Amino acid sequence: MARVDEDERSAGLELARREVMAAGLAGSLLMGTPATASARSEGSLNSALLSFRPNGVEQALEIDTRSSLLDVLREGLGLVGAKKGCDHGQCGACTVHVGGRRVLSCLTLAVQVEGCDVTTIEGLSRADGALHPMQQAFIDHDALQCGYCTPGQIMSAVACVREGNATSPDNIREYMSGNLCRCGAYVGIVAAIEAAASKLQGPA
Numbered sequence: 001m002a003r004v005d006e007d008e009r010s011a012g013l014e015l016a017r018r019e020v021m022a023a024g025l026a027g028s029l030l031m032g033t034p035a036t037a038s039a040r041s042e043g044s045l046n047s048a049l050l051s052f053r054p055n056g057v058e059q060a061l062e063i064d065t066r067s068s069l070l071d072v073l074r075e076g077l078g079l080v081g082a083k084k085g086c087d088h089g090q091c092g093a094c095t096v097h098v099g100g101r102r103v104l105s106c107l108t109l110a111v112q113v114e115g116c117d118v119t120t121i122e123g124l125s126r127a128d129g130a131l132h133p134m135q136q137a138f139i140d141h142d143a144l145q146c147g148y149c150t151p152g153q154i155m156s157a158v159a160c161v162r163e164g165n166a167t168s169p170d171n172i173r174e175y176m177s178g179n180l181c182r183c184g185a186y187v188g189i190v191a192a193i194e195a196a197a198s199k200l201q202g203p204a
Ligand code: FES
Pocket: 083, 084, 085, 086, 087, 088, 089, 090, 091, 092, 093, 094, 095, 104, 105, 106, 107
């Protein structure tokens, strides 16, 4: 009799173990199914077709709606001139022009530039390769050392002149204060902007 009880108890335990395993498997499948569907639907909800004109060339590309303009330029189009310094709007290394006005591309959603003209440092020189006067002035005045901040400095400098703010060294310093240079090339940068200001007329 004791032997029968033992066998029944073992059979019961085995059944219980199978039920637990089956329940666990069913649970994991149920948990997995909605997660996968949700990821798919998120993928379609979060993608969009972006059409804009970086450096005068019409582009249409599918992007994640959460992408920054900086990431789309650098990773989507290979325009790596705009630099990712802080990625938080604090250094100016990512400065580009949208519709002729300077913006921090790390803080700009790519979807915001739909239909816009965007100019990066790559689009500043002329089609024949001649440097923009501001680029040349930076070279002439040694306004760079490591050069990492230089694309953003030059884009801000061009905008500073265009905005009518390059009227004195103090003004230049004020309106370039959003661009940091860890090498401390500020003296050369101010000199370069002063020198280029007289040569710049109209949109770059
Ligand atoms: S990378 Fe955009 S402000 Fe620093």
